[in-house]
Amino acid sequence: MTRNTLLILAGMLVIFTGCARQSPGDKRPNILFCIADDQSFPHAGAYGCDWVNTPSFDRIAQQGILFNRAFTPNAKCAPSRSCIVTGRNSWQLEAAANHWCYFPPKFKTYAECLIESGYFVGHTQKGWGPGIVKTADGESRELLGPAFNEYKTDPPTGHISNNDYAANFEAFLDAKPEGEPFCFWYGSIEPHRRYEYRSGVSKAGKKLSDVDQVPPYWPDCDTVRNDMLDYALEVEYFDSHIGRMLRMLEERDLLENTLVIVTSDHGMPFPGVKGMPNMIANRVPLAMMWPGGIHQAGRIFDGFVSFTDFAPTFLELAGISIEESGMQPMEGQSLVALLKGKAGSPGRDFMVFGKERTDVGRPDDVGYPARGIADRDFVYIMNIHPERWPAGNPETGYLDTDGSPTKSFILNDRRLHGESWFWQQNFGKKPAEELYELKGDPWLLDNLADNPDFQDVKVKLKQQLLEELKAEGDPRMFGKGGEFDKYPYAGEKHRDFYNRMMKGEQLEAGWVNPTDFEKEAIITK
Numbered sequence: 001m002t003r004n005t006l007l008i009l010a011g012m013l014v015i016f017t018g019c020a021r022q023s024p025g026d027k028r029p030n031i032l033f034c035i036a037d038d039q040s041f042p043h044a045g046a047y048g049c050d051w052v053n054t055p056s057f058d059r060i061a062q063q064g065i066l067f068n069r070a071f072t073p074n075a076k077c078a079p080s081r082s083c084i085v086t087g088r089n090s091w092q093l094e095a096a097a098n099h100w101c102y103f104p105p106k107f108k109t110y111a112e113c114l115i116e117s118g119y120f121v122g123h124t125q126k127g128w129g130p131g132i133v134k135t136a137d138g139e140s141r142e143l144l145g146p147a148f149n150e151y152k153t154d155p156p157t158g159h160i161s162n163n164d165y166a167a168n169f170e171a172f173l174d175a176k177p178e179g180e181p182f183c184f185w186y187g188s189i190e191p192h193r194r195y196e197y198r199s200g201v202s203k204a205g206k207k208l209s210d211v212d213q214v215p216p217y218w219p220d221c222d223t224v225r226n227d228m229l230d231y232a233l234e235v236e237y238f239d240s241h242i243g244r245m246l247r248m249l250e251e252r253d254l255l256e257n258t259l260v261i262v263t264s265d266h267g268m269p270f271p272g273v274k275g276m277p278n279m280i281a282n283r284v285p286l287a288m289m290w291p292g293g294i295h296q297a298g299r300i301f302d303g304f305v306s307f308t309d310f311a312p313t314f315l316e317l318a319g320i321s322i323e324e325s326g327m328q329p330m331e332g333q334s335l336v337a338l339l340k341g342k343a344g345s346p347g348r349d350f351m352v353f354g355k356e357r358t359d360v361g362r363p364d365d366v367g368y369p370a371r372g373i374a375d376r377d378f379v380y381i382m383n384i385h386p387e388r389w390p391a392g393n394p395e396t397g398y399l400d401t402d403g404s405p406t407k408s409f410i411l412n413d414r415r416l417h418g419e420s421w422f423w424q425q426n427f428g429k430k431p432a433e434e435l436y437e438l439k440g441d442p443w444l445l446d447n448l449a450d451n452p453d454f455q456d457v458k459v460k461l462k463q464q465l466l467e468e469l470k471a472e473g474d475p476r477m478f479g480k481g482g483e484f485d486k487y488p489y490a491g492e493k494h495r496d497f498y499n500r501m502m503k504g505e506q507l508e509a510g511w512v513n514p515t516d517f518e519k520e521a522i523i524t525k
Contacts, residue, residue: 111144355371407512
């Protein structure tokens with residue numbers, strides 16, 4: 001792909017008006033946004049995790065800011081990324097609240113606005129998705145600029161992408177016109193499943209004893225520990241490309257004026273985490289470095305920050321007014337004052353999160369609507385349809401939880417021994433309300449919603465949650481929540497999965513194992 005071709009492609013993406021171009025050679029900062037696919041907090045060395053080695057993330061934290069309470073509003077790929085690119089919570093994004101959706105044409109992204117303002121914009125591998133993006137006229141639309149995916153490499157395992165992420169970033173830098181600031185999205189597909197089983201041990205030299213603690217809602221056994229180490233290897237691979245990118249920026253004298261952000265779209269692809277509205281899935285690692293712009297490097301920020309904060313931050317750095325940008329009003333708040341250490345820096349005392357349809361596998365493709373709120377002490381969760389299965393129906397393979405050795409172990413444990421606490425924690429139905437006290441219960445195991453000693457806390461958090469959602473225009477708060485279930489599922493192959501399977505069609509889902517499907521429906525009390 002030639003430089004001229006790339007510039008033409010970038011120009012074709014200018015589909016909105018409203019952002020004024022800056023003069024050539026301006027000193028607005030560059031932006032390198034690095035996002036892992038399914039990495040949990042706190043799996044990075046900077047957080048004290050010893051069994052996942054992340055020297056690049058750790059460097060960015062040491063030379064920038066480490067965030068302890070960063071959250072995505074929705075813990076699944078497409079809706080989480082929708083929040084990043086628009087600055088809005090998922091329940092404010094119509095169809096984009098769902099996974100595998102048709103992204104609504106009305107929502108403009110920060111990347112499209114940066115292109116209009118004179119930024120050179122691009123991405124590699126996974127941008128927004130999965131789903132389908134078109135303009136209002138049905139034309140193809142790229143939400144994050146042209147893709148740079150030409151260069152390939154030999155990955156360390158069979159399930160890691162052969163995309164040479166760093167080499168493609170270098171190609172992007174080579175194509176950048178002199179004097180233009182850039183914004184690049186490095187979208188790894190690691191540590192998304194699948195994994196090469198025992199690769200953490202056989203390829204990375206790890207030991208099962210390296211894992212300091214298996215979350216108590218999974219069995220502590222060799223199968224699960226191997227699965228966790230295989231995940232760790234893929235996180236480390238994602239991190240290794242960031243290191244190469246940082247060296248490229250240094251060699252080109254670009255690092256000083258580049259804001260580097262490293263995060264993940266949501267928690268790890270294990271039972272009870274990815275796709276579940278429980279705060280553990282919504283909390284993500286986050287570090288930012290900007291040598292020429294961040295005040296007092298090495299800071300740790302304990303306030304709550306949201307994925308909705310990225311878009312307004314990028315626009316402010318580019319000198320773009322949100323009101324004149326052509327973007328929909330944002331729920332997020334710019335972090336520029338925080339980065340620069342100014343008095344009155346933004347921050348939250350709590351975080352609201354939620355879920356709609358994150359995968360099929362229930363009758364009529366309905367989702368699992370839930371909303372929650374977390375502060376420093378408690379987590380309150382409201383399951384709006386507790387009669388539905390959170391991870392999808394058992395007879396259709398619990399399609400809201402990716403297939404894995406850990407998932408198979410828990411499902412087989414129930415089949416062999418009947419009642420299973422691990423199965424109930426990860427796949428069983430949930431009560432209408434959940435309340436957890438984080439002090440002493442960080443894994444959210446002891447539901448206090450019916451405990452008389454905590455009723456005042458529950459009422460207070462519930463009221464706060466409902467007030468926030470009403471102020472944000474959440475359709476669920478106005479009797480219109482059914483709209484989310486009516487938005488069509490964009491994955492044609494798996495649409496109406498449950499109903500078709502119950503009629504006898506032989507269907508497969510590529511993201512779960514064949515043994516995940518229960519032979520009979522599970523009846524609960």
